[in-house]
Amino acid sequence: MIRGFRGATTVADNEENQIIEATAAMLxxxxxxxxxxxxxxxxxxxxxxxxxxxxxxAKAMRVFRDDWTYVPVMCMQELAIEGGLPKCIRVMLTARTDLAQQEIHHVYHEQAITLRPDLKEEHQ
Known part of the structure; x- marks a missing residue:
């Protein structure tokens, strides 16, 4: 079965190393x-x-995961919504898995935890 795996994180500053490191940790x-x-x-x-x-x-995948060379990755700009979470990176990874929907571990780091407070117990 194909399922979606969600993740999000934030960075403190608009700096290349922070963006790559935060994305890599989340992924x-x-x-x-x-x-x-x-x-x-x-x-x-x-x-x-x-x-x-x-x-x-997406550079994080190429820098930290050599075995992901052929995985199709696309970056895009998030909508600029008033009051939205700033400096936020979000991921939707789709993959074949035997996991049931409720068994999937979605990952929210830093300030992005506020996006899905209903999943907060997964992060403790």
Missing amino acids: DEMVVKNSIEPDDVVQVLISATPDLTKTFP
Whole structure:
């Protein structure tokens, strides 16, 4: 079955290293906690808020995961919504898995935890 795995994180500053490191940490946790293998990934969609301009967050996959060379990844800009969470990177990873919907571990780091308070217990 194909399922969606969600993740989000924030950075303090619009700096390339922060964007790459925060994205990599989020993706690594998503992959490890959900036992995701590169060959099972259908696609990875990564969005960033308009205030993040120093690098593509998808670069994190290429820098920290050599085995993900052929995984299709696309970056896009998040909607600029008034009152939205600033300096935020979001991920929608779709992959083949045997996990049931309620078994999927969605990953929210830093200020992005506020996006899904209903999943807060997963982070404790």
